[in-house]
Amino acid sequence: MNSYASVRLCALALLALPAFSTAPLAAQDSAHVGPPPKLATPLPVDPAVTTGVLPNGLHYYIRVNHKPEKRAELRLVVNAGSVLEDSTQRGLAHMVEHMAFSGTTHFKKQELVDYLESTGVRFGADLNASTSFDETVYELTVPTDSTKLFDKGFQILADWSRGLTFDSTELARERNVVIEEWRLGRGASARMRDKQFPVIFSGSRYAQRLPIGDKHILETAPRSTVKRFYDDWYRPDLMAIVAVGDFDKVKVERMIKAQFASWPAKKGAKPRATFPVPDHDSTLVTIATDSEATRSTVAVYYLQPLSPQKSVGDFRTEMLGSLYNDMLNARLQEIAQRPGAPFIGAFSNQGRLIRSKEVYVLTALVPDSGVEIGLRAAVTEGERVAQHGFTATELERAKKEMLRGMESAYAERDKTPSASFVAEYESAFLEKTATPSIAQQYKLYQQLLPGIGLAEVNALAHKWLSNRSRVIVVNAPQKAAAGLPSEQALRAVLDSVAKVNVAAYTDSVSSAPLIPTAPTPGKVVSSSQIASVGVTEWKLSNGARVLVKPTDFKDDELLFRAYAPGGTSVVSDSNYLDATIATGAVDAGGIGTFNATSLQKVLAGKSVQVGEYIGAIQQGVSGGGSPKDLETLMQLIYLTFTAPRADSAAFEAYRNKIEVLLANRAASPSAAFSDTLDLTLAQHHPRAKAPTAQDMEYVRLHRAIAIYKQRFSDASNFTFVFVGTIDTTKLKPLVEQYIASLPSTHAGEKWKDIGMSYPTGVITREVKRGIEPKAQTAIVFTGPFEFTWENVQQISALADLLEIKLRERLRQDLGGTYGVGVSASPSHFPKESYSLRIDFGSAPERAAELQKAVFAEIDSVKANGVSEKDLQKIREADLRSRETSLRQNRTWLSLLASYDVNSWDPALILKYDAEVRALSSAGLQSAAKKYFDTSRYVVVQLLPAH
Numbered sequence: 001m002n003s004y005a006s007v008r009l010c011a012l013a014l015l016a017l018p019a020f021s022t023a024p025l026a027a028q029d030s031a032h033v034g035p036p037p038k039l040a041t042p043l044p045v046d047p048a049v050t051t052g053v054l055p056n057g058l059h060y061y062i063r064v065n066h067k068p069e070k071r072a073e074l075r076l077v078v079n080a081g082s083v084l085e086d087s088t089q090r091g092l093a094h095m096v097e098h099m100a101f102s103g104t105t106h107f108k109k110q111e112l113v114d115y116l117e118s119t120g121v122r123f124g125a126d127l128n129a130s131t132s133f134d135e136t137v138y139e140l141t142v143p144t145d146s147t148k149l150f151d152k153g154f155q156i157l158a159d160w161s162r163g164l165t166f167d168s169t170e171l172a173r174e175r176n177v178v179i180e181e182w183r184l185g186r187g188a189s190a191r192m193r194d195k196q197f198p199v200i201f202s203g204s205r206y207a208q209r210l211p212i213g214d215k216h217i218l219e220t221a222p223r224s225t226v227k228r229f230y231d232d233w234y235r236p237d238l239m240a241i242v243a244v245g246d247f248d249k250v251k252v253e254r255m256i257k258a259q260f261a262s263w264p265a266k267k268g269a270k271p272r273a274t275f276p277v278p279d280h281d282s283t284l285v286t287i288a289t290d291s292e293a294t295r296s297t298v299a300v301y302y303l304q305p306l307s308p309q310k311s312v313g314d315f316r317t318e319m320l321g322s323l324y325n326d327m328l329n330a331r332l333q334e335i336a337q338r339p340g341a342p343f344i345g346a347f348s349n350q351g352r353l354i355r356s357k358e359v360y361v362l363t364a365l366v367p368d369s370g371v372e373i374g375l376r377a378a379v380t381e382g383e384r385v386a387q388h389g390f391t392a393t394e395l396e397r398a399k400k401e402m403l404r405g406m407e408s409a410y411a412e413r414d415k416t417p418s419a420s421f422v423a424e425y426e427s428a429f430l431e432k433t434a435t436p437s438i439a440q441q442y443k444l445y446q447q448l449l450p451g452i453g454l455a456e457v458n459a460l461a462h463k464w465l466s467n468r469s470r471v472i473v474v475n476a477p478q479k480a481a482a483g484l485p486s487e488q489a490l491r492a493v494l495d496s497v498a499k500v501n502v503a504a505y506t507d508s509v510s511s512a513p514l515i516p517t518a519p520t521p522g523k524v525v526s527s528s529q530i531a532s533v534g535v536t537e538w539k540l541s542n543g544a545r546v547l548v549k550p551t552d553f554k555d556d557e558l559l560f561r562a563y564a565p566g567g568t569s570v571v572s573d574s575n576y577l578d579a580t581i582a583t584g585a586v587d588a589g590g591i592g593t594f595n596a597t598s599l600q601k602v603l604a605g606k607s608v609q610v611g612e613y614i615g616a617i618q619q620g621v622s623g624g625g626s627p628k629d630l631e632t633l634m635q636l637i638y639l640t641f642t643a644p645r646a647d648s649a650a651f652e653a654y655r656n657k658i659e660v661l662l663a664n665r666a667a668s669p670s671a672a673f674s675d676t677l678d679l680t681l682a683q684h685h686p687r688a689k690a691p692t693a694q695d696m697e698y699v700r701l702h703r704a705i706a707i708y709k710q711r712f713s714d715a716s717n718f719t720f721v722f723v724g725t726i727d728t729t730k731l732k733p734l735v736e737q738y739i740a741s742l743p744s745t746h747a748g749e750k751w752k753d754i755g756m757s758y759p760t761g762v763i764t765r766e767v768k769r770g771i772e773p774k775a776q777t778a779i780v781f782t783g784p785f786e787f788t789w790e791n792v793q794q795i796s797a798l799a800d801l802l803e804i805k806l807r808e809r810l811r812q813d814l815g816g817t818y819g820v821g822v823s824a825s826p827s828h829f830p831k832e833s834y835s836l837r838i839d840f841g842s843a844p845e846r847a848a849e850l851q852k853a854v855f856a857e858i859d860s861v862k863a864n865g866v867s868e869k870d871l872q873k874i875r876e877a878d879l880r881s882r883e884t885s886l887r888q889n890r891t892w893l894s895l896l897a898s899y900d901v902n903s904w905d906p907a908l909i910l911k912y913d914a915e916v917r918a919l920s921s922a923g924l925q926s927a928a929k930k931y932f933d934t935s936r937y938v939v940v941q942l943l944p945a946h
Helices: 007-014 092-099 111-118 147-162 168-185 188-200 215-220 223-233 249-260 312-336 371-388 392-411 418-431 438-451 454-464 478-483 487-497 573-580 582-589 596-602 627-642 648-662 669-681 701-711 728-738 789-813 844-864 868-885 889-901 906-917 921-931
Strands: 049-053 059-064 071-078 127-131 136-143 239-245 283-290 296-304 345-354 357-366 470-477 524-530 535-540 545-550 558-565 608-614 618-625 719-724 762-768 775-784 820-827 833-842 937-943
Touching: 049 249, 059 249, 059 418, 071 147, 071 418, 092 127, 092 136, 092 168, 092 215, 092 223, 111 147, 111 868, 136 147, 147 249, 168 215, 168 223, 168 789, 168 833, 188 283, 188 470, 239 249, 239 418, 283 478, 283 487, 296 345, 296 371, 312 345, 312 371, 312 392, 312 438, 312 454, 312 596, 345 371, 357 371, 371 454, 371 470, 371 487, 392 438, 392 454, 470 478, 470 487, 524 728, 535 728, 545 728, 545 889, 558 627, 558 889, 573 582, 573 701, 582 596, 582 608, 582 648, 582 701, 608 627, 608 701, 618 627, 627 728, 648 701, 669 762, 669 775, 669 937, 719 889, 775 844, 789 820, 789 833, 789 844, 789 868, 789 906, 789 921, 833 844, 844 921, 844 937, 868 906, 868 921, 889 906
Parallel strands: 059 239, 283 470, 545 719, 762 937
Antiparallel strands: 049 059, 071 136, 071 239, 127 136, 296 357, 296 470, 345 357, 524 535, 535 545, 558 618, 558 719, 608 618, 775 833, 775 937, 820 833
């Protein structure tokens, strides 16, 4: 259960992603797709979606989708959020959402969560809800292979819509949980947001209606006031049911009507008003600093009216915006990679801010002293487009990327997860947007994209960079406040940039191939089968191993991972920091003859991604892409091993970026908390110390590159795993060309034990930092571990069990926390050991009480074992989760690599279900006695400074 101030606002301010996920010009064939339709033509409606409106006004959207199998995504969408609260109800829309899990017509008190967990539904993952300014959405993922469970899902939706009981005892308890959620969200970001929203939303009701609400009202609002919001706004004409999944559509429509058609429309209902954000002729400025802030950012919000999303012309307009942002973001990224860059990252995006307003945002992440410089640089790039436009080559690349993304979506149209469709139908109800199918959208891209010219994309710079209704937003650490520019100076930057003639952008494009001369191929010297899991193993002439598992889970996805022992463990302490930034240095410099910018340009229109890592005891490469771009993927793998590019200028920019990101880390209470915990668990081993900005002064490019080359110099030590849409007859020659040809030394290198180990005894630490009345507690049990497959499953199940028990006790019974996390981390190398970590937040004055409750639950499991009811919960959750995850390429990639590293028989992957079904009270009781060793644990608590 979450409250969101504005998901869109955060995304627009921080992400450099286009509005459309997009897609290959090579796929265009005008003879097949036909001429583009007239722009006034209404967007087509996906024929796979059944929609309807009941006589009482309730809408529904139904779509059959078979991925994942035997599952359905159900949503109750309520067109009511915090903006509809009156002055006595601030925060109560969110409170109502919480009460939906604390007593309904058919499920008293906590019975709803209890029942669903017994069927394998996971609280949080499959069962959740969120409240935002304008809407509240209830989420439920249910199995469809049980008629009883599936039918019950619709009964639950009906209960949420009109059957909340608002039990007084439950309301008193849930108040505490909501206040703990409020407490969890407090910090530097929240305090700065509180100062800035009244300016961003100047003159609007949104400025005073944050979904999390007012703490005093949350504590004191009477039951009648809470229930009044529910009675006023939870009504059929403001609701929609969304059902997407592996089911019978006719039956689902019948079930919706059975549950909701008899509900009468509300008489004398309040009108559902829309609240504007007024336009203004001035440039507003809001500057917020905070003693715990860790970064400085500056953004310009250009407020815009809503754009319609109903016609082909509207669709085309969104395409124009996506192309604009793609091209401008590429330029901004290129600038950030230069030494002495005016910002370490800058982003351009456009979209809906809240229900009644859109926004164009230019954001820059800057050094503390660089707010004015960063603002000028970011806005100047927009002005450069306004004066000179983009180039033809930039537009061609952006079109390729856009069409390639859409082509990939089209290829996967029949294997798209049900959850991916849900948001589209929510928007259709809430924002009256169209719902074209993936195939219909792909056709429109093919028809419309060739006709989009530079002039109309360039024109967006004049339209979006308006001098009306704009807001400059600055966030910075308190220590930087004295050096921040004034509001007048910031306004002057915008005014002056528009008067300066800037030079046109020069697009440097290389036509060189990735690999000028193909390497001499090696050979697959042996091939064998692991029939139990459908894997082929190849051994190569250079000593490398390759595991290949073709699947039919997706139609356009191939994933890979390569790994070898060593990592930073074989690097001297004096070179350790250089090793930790080695892969970042390579990413900044590029590979082969291409710097990072030119590499992105040459890969335009290709669906490939390759990344490398150097971990504590292992180094490797991972990524994936489309089978259509397999050779490009293999070439990138080859270059990643053999041709890291040392670029001193790019390295300086990269190092500066790290220094800026680390400069104020010490101001963060959570950083102090995690550092203390990490150092305590590592007994203050020097490699457990978090790096500082000052440390970065000592890293050197030549050392980082040398370490990188050494780590990837011996292919004979590597194992490669490929999973996905694979034709082995096409993969094999490419493996011989680009992997079997990798250099090898056959040194047989292993990782080294650097002497880091968990402490013994009981250790407690207090960290007194922060100004908010909040505490964070971590309890970590550690010890030796016999690393067997069975023991790993057992300790993982124990963590799952305790998380459920502690959530029930600490949240549901005591109302002391918003959430509890329990995680098990068994380790095989370099020592067989384990940690079991318990985390929860709370009010400072309740931290000791809740810690005592944690140990009481642990003692109960040790003394009494586990009830059959709780066993069923963890069994069903694991089995249901595994059922869907085993139909995912990423799961198999992870499992095959993990089982290989740990020398486990891959056939055990298919025996997991039997192991889960065999979980017993006695087994978990024994595990609890072994792993919750009360003579050996660490407790670290974060408490306010005063």
